[in-house]
Amino acid sequence: MKETYEFADTTRWASTVLMPSFSADWPLLPVERAEGAYLYTTDGKRYLDFTSGIAVTNVGHGHPKVLAAAREQMGKFSHSAVGITLHEPLLQLTQTLSGVMPSGMDMFCFGNSGAEAVEGALKLARYVTGRPGIIAFEGGFHGRTYGAASVTSVKSKYRDHYEPFVPGVYFAPYAYPYRCPWGDDDRSTVAWSVAGIETIFDRLIPPTQVAAMLVEPVQGEGGYVVPPAGFLHALRRICDEHNILLILDEVQTGFGRTGEMFAAQVFDVRPDIMAIAKGIANGFPLSATVASRKLMSRWLPGAHGTTYGGNPIACAAALATLEVIREENLLENCRIMGMKLLQGMQQFKEQYDFIGDVRGLGLMLAMEMVVPGGKSPNPEAATAILNNCLQGGLIGYMAGLHGQVVRLIPPLNISEEQIGEALRILAMSLAEYKRVIAG
Numbered sequence: 001m002k003e004t005y006e007f008a009d010t011t012r013w014a015s016t017v018l019m020p021s022f023s024a025d026w027p028l029l030p031v032e033r034a035e036g037a038y039l040y041t042t043d044g045k046r047y048l049d050f051t052s053g054i055a056v057t058n059v060g061h062g063h064p065k066v067l068a069a070a071r072e073q074m075g076k077f078s079h080s081a082v083g084i085t086l087h088e089p090l091l092q093l094t095q096t097l098s099g100v101m102p103s104g105m106d107m108f109c110f111g112n113s114g115a116e117a118v119e120g121a122l123k124l125a126r127y128v129t130g131r132p133g134i135i136a137f138e139g140g141f142h143g144r145t146y147g148a149a150s151v152t153s154v155k156s157k158y159r160d161h162y163e164p165f166v167p168g169v170y171f172a173p174y175a176y177p178y179r180c181p182w183g184d185d186d187r188s189t190v191a192w193s194v195a196g197i198e199t200i201f202d203r204l205i206p207p208t209q210v211a212a213m214l215v216e217p218v219q220g221e222g223g224y225v226v227p228p229a230g231f232l233h234a235l236r237r238i239c240d241e242h243n244i245l246l247i248l249d250e251v252q253t254g255f256g257r258t259g260e261m262f263a264a265q266v267f268d269v270r271p272d273i274m275a276i277a278k279g280i281a282n283g284f285p286l287s288a289t290v291a292s293r294k295l296m297s298r299w300l301p302g303a304h305g306t307t308y309g310g311n312p313i314a315c316a317a318a319l320a321t322l323e324v325i326r327e328e329n330l331l332e333n334c335r336i337m338g339m340k341l342l343q344g345m346q347q348f349k350e351q352y353d354f355i356g357d358v359r360g361l362g363l364m365l366a367m368e369m370v371v372p373g374g375k376s377p378n379p380e381a382a383t384a385i386l387n388n389c390l391q392g393g394l395i396g397y398m399a400g401l402h403g404q405v406v407r408l409i410p411p412l413n414i415s416e417e418q419i420g421e422a423l424r425i426l427a428m429s430l431a432e433y434k435r436v437i438a439g
């Protein structure tokens with residue numbers, strides 16, 4: 001007899017019909033509905049969602065303004081391929097986006113996902129420079145399609161069995177203060193990374209053959225690693241010196257997550273190309289490769305394209321999302337609430353020796369778990385604490401090379417009460433973990 005689908009038993013059902021290659025590191029909660037910062041499951045439970053669908057629902061689940069804009073557009077038409085036709089939501093979006101992007105980022109190639117935006121950035125860089133080389137950074141994550149996976153180095157399991165990758169990619173060290181072998185001060189971490197780039201130029205590929213450097217201004221999947229501003233400034237200097245394009249992957253850091261619209265604005269660094277996605281339309285699939293008109297105009301007709309990119313419903317939702325961020329002053333709320341959450345997390349670090357580092361920007365915050373007495377990564381602690389949080393009604397997510405980092409990604413309109421609620425659950429979860437390991 002054919003089995004019937006039971007939503008209540010999601011994990012078992014999912015294991016029979018969904019590809020196991022999806023990371024199985026999290027219980028598949030059967031979500032029935034979501035509102036603001038909360039998810040509601042079919043068994044009647046409520047969870048405080050500090051994942052935001054991995055930095056996507058930045059203005060909260062089901063924001064009425066975003067939904068209304070999408071519904072209105074759906075009543076008009078839902079698709080007409082860009083390249084054959086054009087539509088108002090897309091044209092308006094280019095205008096609104098130009099007003100909030102880092103200066104000079106004023107031409108757009110829309111796509112559907114973060115990986116697609118990265119693919120576009122890599123193709124554009126090679127196309128306009130005529131050079132083959134790409135320098136990416138250790139611990140980086142840029143997506144699952146072939147080009148994006150070729151520049152990803154956060155975990156070997158994301159690459160295993162997929163060789164050969166797109167050639168011409170070289171990995172330099174990222175400025176990771178907590179784990180830099182030369183020391184955790186700004187000067188040492190930047191010098192460590194710059195030395196790695198110079199070694200690549202000396203031994204592997206001369207800078208004249210490098211099209212672009214691709215970097216996350218704050219590493220996401222890598223563990224919410226915040227580099228010193230000097231790191232990005234050093235990359236800019238090296239790129240300028242050798243006519244290399246600087247690509248910022250702001251797929252996770254974009255749309256208010258770091259307390260400014262983009263991390264480029266936090267660090268005051270000028271990109272040549274950007275990849276943006278995730279928070280752009282609060283959950284509707286949309287992304288973009290962005291560059292200056294001067295640069296992108298050299299990408300000639302037929303060189304790149306898409307069927308769905310720039311979908312009118314997603315564009316209408318993106319316009320509304322940008323309006324909400326502005327009207328509700330969410331960048332400021334992000335900075336204030338981020339500081340409150342960070343301070344709470346720093347207090348936990350004082351209390352518990354298995355928390356090695358607490359860091360983040362805006363509302364992308366993390367705790368790195370270590371084996372007490374040293375810096376050895378402690379993924380077991382991260383998993384146990386996240387599970388305790390889940391029991392208490394708070395959903396966080398893991399990150400880091402070894403899964404040793406607990407990351408918290410609440411919506412930008414999170415309230416002080418909700419931050420308090422999250423800190424209370426975290427406090428109980430950490431205490432429970434301490435109790436269990438103490439035996």
Ligand SMILES: Cc1ncc(COP(=O)(O)O)c(C=O)c1O
Nearest residue numbers: 113114115141142143220251252
């Ligand atoms: C920095 C970064 N780039 C690219 C991607 C890929 O985005 P997507 O999963 O939408 O393809 C991600 C996804 O987590 C990301 O964090």
